[in-house]
Amino acid sequence: METNKTTYKSIDLFAGIGGIRLGFERAFGDKIDTVYVSEWDEYAQKTYKENFKDNFDIAGDITQVDEKDIPDFDICLAGFPCQAFSMAGKRMGFDDDYKGMCRGTLFQDVVRICEYHKPKVIFCENVKGLTNHDKGRTFKIIKNAFEQIGYTVYSKVLNSKDFGVPQNRERIYIVAFRKDIESTGFKFPDGNESDTCIQDIMEKEPVSVKYYLSTVYIDTLVKHKARHEAKGNGFGYEIRDLKGQAGAIVCGGMGRERNLIVDTRLKDFTPVTHIKGEVNRDGIRRMTPREWARLQGFPDTYKLSLADTHLYKQFGNSVTVNVIEAIANEIKKVLDQA
Incomplete structure (x- = not known):
């Protein structure tokens, strides 16, 4: 019974307007507590602050943040920027340069932070194009990076239209459990609500x-x-x-x-x-x-x-909250049994 009373601490990186956080809060209810948020876009920050009332400021550029200054956490939420891998963009991947910042390598900040803090689970969302970018090598590098710091990695492409919203939106979802957590029972949800118009x-x-x-x-x-x-x-x-x-x-x-x-x-x-x-x-x-x-x-x-x-x-840059909630429910099952 004690495990069900656990409150999991989470951080929200590349937070956007909080769609991933919202999905996890729906799934975990009062069993999740956001302790740190990072988002560099000032307008996204405004929308985020209007909808989430935290007692700390939103951090800006994550590349400038020392991982030691981030509070301990159990769950890392990271919708790292998709433009470097998107079919709609130039698909420069790790060579992508935007305002002097390499968006394609921002996931390495997720790795850097999680290697130091060793959270129970890492959750990432990105465009489907990430899976076949550079003939699959980019995605392999990302998966290997998480495995090398001690995580078992699961991934699947899901379509938002199967989760109760009328949007044909395929995205890749990555869930990485720390290797000391028994996660073989984890499975991605089957979306079966495709009749919304x-x-x-x-x-x-x-x-x-x-x-x-x-x-x-x-x-x-x-x-x-x-x-x-x-x-x-x-x-x-x-x-x-x-x-x-x-x-x-x-x-x-x-x-x-x-x-x-x-x-x-x-x-x-x-x-x-x-x-x-x-x-x-x-x-x-x-x-x-x-x-x-x-x-x-x-x-x-x-x-x-x-x-x-x-x-x-x-909203174009955000995530489909319904899909996040469905995956978060499956993650919670694993964590509650750990």
């Missing part, structure tokens, strides 16, 4: 006219898509079936035009922003940040107060 997550009330595309912009999108199709590329805007699922919302908040929907509830077509042409009468609009939040499994109680541009970026 876009209609289920749409705003209940008509949304602002600002989300509706102008006729001139739609014409630009049509021409852009035609140019790419002529070259044999699949790029371009896409209007999603409300009874279907969205494509992956992606790093940086790009891809809004890949997830357009038709919503004919708008009655007042007077623009509230400067647009070319007029508001289209076919009901074609972008999804709202709240709808993107729902695509990622964030509850409606999650506060969204920043400008839309920041919110789209944050």
Whole structure:
């Protein structure tokens, strides 16, 4: 009975807006206590602080943090940056340079911190492209790094659409248990909730006219898509079936035009922003940040107060909370028996 009373201490690295933490808190309830958070993006920090009330400050650049200054912890949560390995990016991997920082090697800071603290479990999430980057060598290096510091590594690609959200989003999940913990019983969850559709997550009330595309912009999108199709590329805007699922919302908040929907509830077509042409009468609009939040499994109680541009970026960079919660439940089973 004593093991069930254990409170696990966790740290949240590359925390973004807290999606991984939220999933673990759903699974562990009051049996998890976040003792350290690191996130270098100032706008992500603002959204994080608005939704999580900690009695410590969020640390910035993790590469500048001495591992000895981090409190002891049992669980490391680390959604290390995906852009270096993403199909949507240049896929530079360990050679990726962004603002003087190598995003591809930031996982080494996870290794450095965990080698010193030896937590019970390390949890990482990344893009599916990580698994085949550089013919699989990159992923092998990452797995080997965790094994060399004393961990048994499990990994699996899961799709968000199987976990109760209407988003076709494949990601690789890595779970590493310290080798003295009996983890052979660990298994990734089987997602079996794939019947949720876009209609289920749409705003209940008509949304602002600002989300509706102008006729001139739609014409630009049509021409852009035609140019790419002529070259044999699949790029371009896409209007999603409300009874279907969205494509992956992606790093940086790009891809809004890949997830357009038709919503004919708008009655007042007077623009509230400067647009070319007029508001289209076919009901074609972008999804709202709240709808993107729902695509990622964030509850409606999650506060969204920043400008839309920041919110789209944050949710595109975030994780699907439902998937994290399902994996965290399986991790908890192993830890509670250890």
